[in-house]
Amino acid sequence: MAIHAAAPRRRWRRYGTSYLMLLPFLGLFAGFLVWPLANSLYLSFTKFDGVNAPEFEGLDNFRHLLFDDDRFRHALGNTFLYVVASIGIGTLLSLGLALAFSGSSWPHRIMRTIFFLPSVTSSIALMLLWKWIFAPGDFGLANTVVTWFGGRAVEWLATPGLTIPILVLMSVWGGMGYGMVLYVAGLNTIPQEYYEAARIDGAGTWQQFRRVTLPLLRPVTTYVVVTGLIGAFQVFEAVYIVFRGTNNIGGVLDSGLMIVPYLYDQGFTHFKLGYASAIAWVLFLIIFALSMVNLRIGRALKEL
Amino acid sequence: MRRTTAATCAALIAALGAGCATSGTSETKQADAGAPAAITWWSTGGDDESAAFQKAADLYSKTHPNVTIKVQTLAWDDAYAKLLAASTSRSGPDIISGGMTWTIQFGLRGGMVDLRKYGVEQLRAQAQPAQWKSAVSPDGTIYGIPLDMSTEALYYRTDLLDKAGIKEPPKTWEELTADIGKLKKSGVKTPFGIDWGNLDWIGYFNFLYQAGGTFYTPDCKPSLNTPQAERALSYWIDLHRRHGAPTDTVATPDALGTGTAMVYGGNWNALGIDTSKPELKGKWAIAPLPAGPAAPTTFIGGRAVGVTSYSEHIQQAADFVKFLYTDEAVDAVAAESKARNIAYIPPRPDKVADSPFTPEHSAVFAEIIKTGAAAPGCPGWDESASDVAKQFQAAILGKADVKTALAEAAKVMERNAG
Numbered sequence: 001m002a003i004h005a006a007a008p009r010r011r012w013r014r015y016g017t018s019y020l021m022l023l024p025f026l027g028l029f030a031g032f033l034v035w036p037l038a039n040s041l042y043l044s045f046t047k048f049d050g051v052n053a054p055e056f057e058g059l060d061n062f063r064h065l066l067f068d069d070d071r072f073r074h075a076l077g078n079t080f081l082y083v084v085a086s087i088g089i090g091t092l093l094s095l096g097l098a099l100a101f102s103g104s105s106w107p108h109r110i111m112r113t114i115f116f117l118p119s120v121t122s123s124i125a126l127m128l129l130w131k132w133i134f135a136p137g138d139f140g141l142a143n144t145v146v147t148w149f150g151g152r153a154v155e156w157l158a159t160p161g162l163t164i165p166i167l168v169l170m171s172v173w174g175g176m177g178y179g180m181v182l183y184v185a186g187l188n189t190i191p192q193e194y195y196e197a198a199r200i201d202g203a204g205t206w207q208q209f210r211r212v213t214l215p216l217l218r219p220v221t222t223y224v225v226v227t228g229l230i231g232a233f234q235v236f237e238a239v240y241i242v243f244r245g246t247n248n249i250g251g252v253l254d255s256g257l258m259i260v261p262y263l264y265d266q267g268f269t270h271f272k273l274g275y276a277s278a279i280a281w282v283l284f285l286i287i288f289a290l291s292m293v294n295l296r297i298g299r300a301l302k303e304l
Numbered sequence: 305m306r307r308t309t310a311a312t313c314a315a316l317i318a319a320l321g322a323g324c325a326t327s328g329t330s331e332t333k334q335a336d337a338g339a340p341a342a343i344t345w346w347s348t349g350g351d352d353e354s355a356a357f358q359k360a361a362d363l364y365s366k367t368h369p370n371v372t373i374k375v376q377t378l379a380w381d382d383a384y385a386k387l388l389a390a391s392t393s394r395s396g397p398d399i400i401s402g403g404m405t406w407t408i409q410f411g412l413r414g415g416m417v418d419l420r421k422y423g424v425e426q427l428r429a430q431a432q433p434a435q436w437k438s439a440v441s442p443d444g445t446i447y448g449i450p451l452d453m454s455t456e457a458l459y460y461r462t463d464l465l466d467k468a469g470i471k472e473p474p475k476t477w478e479e480l481t482a483d484i485g486k487l488k489k490s491g492v493k494t495p496f497g498i499d500w501g502n503l504d505w506i507g508y509f510n511f512l513y514q515a516g517g518t519f520y521t522p523d524c525k526p527s528l529n530t531p532q533a534e535r536a537l538s539y540w541i542d543l544h545r546r547h548g549a550p551t552d553t554v555a556t557p558d559a560l561g562t563g564t565a566m567v568y569g570g571n572w573n574a575l576g577i578d579t580s581k582p583e584l585k586g587k588w589a590i591a592p593l594p595a596g597p598a599a600p601t602t603f604i605g606g607r608a609v610g611v612t613s614y615s616e617h618i619q620q621a622a623d624f625v626k627f628l629y630t631d632e633a634v635d636a637v638a639a640e641s642k643a644r645n646i647a648y649i650p651p652r653p654d655k656v657a658d659s660p661f662t663p664e665h666s667a668v669f670a671e672i673i674k675t676g677a678a679a680p681g682c683p684g685w686d687e688s689a690s691d692v693a694k695q696f697q698a699a700i701l702g703k704a705d706v707k708t709a710l711a712e713a714a715k716v717m718e719r720n721a722g
Binding site: 049050051052135136137138139155156157158159160249252253254265268269270271 | 384686
């Protein structure tokens, strides 16, 4: 009996302060993450206009979203196109940059810093810059360059066909420095002996890259692709800032409408907060499923 | 990762606001009318504008020593969401001001006070009739009243028009297109552009009302299936496709500065051009928009101001909102606006001549406002506006014909009116 009573007390004496110190974090975590998440899940089953009490509607929001909502489908299509293009090109360029500037010499460090800069700059400021670059008429940077080569000024932000390419360009430019740094770290963990051994076996540069570098970089690639994927699916500022000036959210003819801007549009300009929550959960499920697939592929390749 | 943060924030705001709302919409306890009242006013706009409105607030406090009013600025970009969150949690400012139809939107959801109970109807005689109508809900409830006005004018380069042999700015649609032709002949690359609402419903608004059409009938039925609406849309499309108006938006000062001869732009541009483009000094002027086949009409926008239903000092706040229409309040705001060089047009047409613009510009605005029309205060309009604009874009970009675009737009309006 005495032993049983003493055990928790001893445990408390031992770990008590640790738990106490964890409390503020746990409080914040529960209050600002767990609770809002649970609430948003609840709201996704309701009709809620932000002011009147939510009305429970079951799966109606999801049904409407998946089967009746053309704008959502359009947003989904745009987002997939954007994600595939920006992740594909972005990852390739990150790797290319890492291979080019992986050394520890000054020029390499300076180049790495330059390419990494967009990742630490305020994205709002970057987006405003892009907006100026693609300004219409004769005074945007892009048009100035076009006219140097004798071209006619382009209405970049008001041409639906250019919206996704511009978004991809902005994303790749802004994100490749981040991927590059991760790849550089990955490259530096590959022991030089492997390359020496490969060379002795008669492998050329391309074979060394294909048979040694790429496989050993697989964990980095998985990380870069998965985090990039999550970020790209949630693209918001680029659409909101760069294209809203030209028109309401989504750009001309919704050519740049993505899932999160659409969520914002439904929630904060149409007051459909229940519906917006449903969109958020669909987005979560998509990202979750794709990340799982990605990790599975990574693991499967490792086992080969 | 940064992108994730923004999205998370948006989601958090939504979720937090939602959680607070479940507490329901109970009546807020009213403080004693005689007790000291500290009133806050969330003003959508810039800091300079808040400072100008603060002058009126300070004047009010002089005669009502018990009441202090603090004007706080909300930036346009996130004002709507913040006001929604305040409305949801039923805690926040006593007075709000923002987009012309916002007070109706919040009011219909129980977030605003019906100001008729506090005698604002007597202000109707002083206000611009169309603008007043647009602030009033279809059922007659007044959740907010106009706080200021914004309108649109034809900005033109006098030197370029002279060179093309055009003596005075175009007064009708026909003259406008004829002048565009003359300007092109004289070597002007971009004779015409639209700054405000280039591919948006505000841009179409002017042509629609000038052609004698409207978005809704007086009893709020969508009315875009009319010959007037078709004529207006066809003319607007021609301006873009046949007469080379850019589809992308160029701010008025930049457009004039880079050689666009005529621009439809908002009244606020009139204050900034001489300072931002000194080389244009003396080479530009403004005039009312060219009239359409039906009438000379111009879009009138602006902000509405109203009292929140969860305020503890509704009585005092409503009294102050009424005070904003007095001569002394309007004059105080105008004087401060002039000192800060901000574009303020008072909500009272008889006071427009004293607005912070040059006397010539003020005279033009005063004339425009006489025939001005305001956005429909019909239910569902705010929700429809962006989808309606997409239909116009489809027509301008050649993806839909005029009739189909208008029919689709009307369908959207009908659906949201429900």
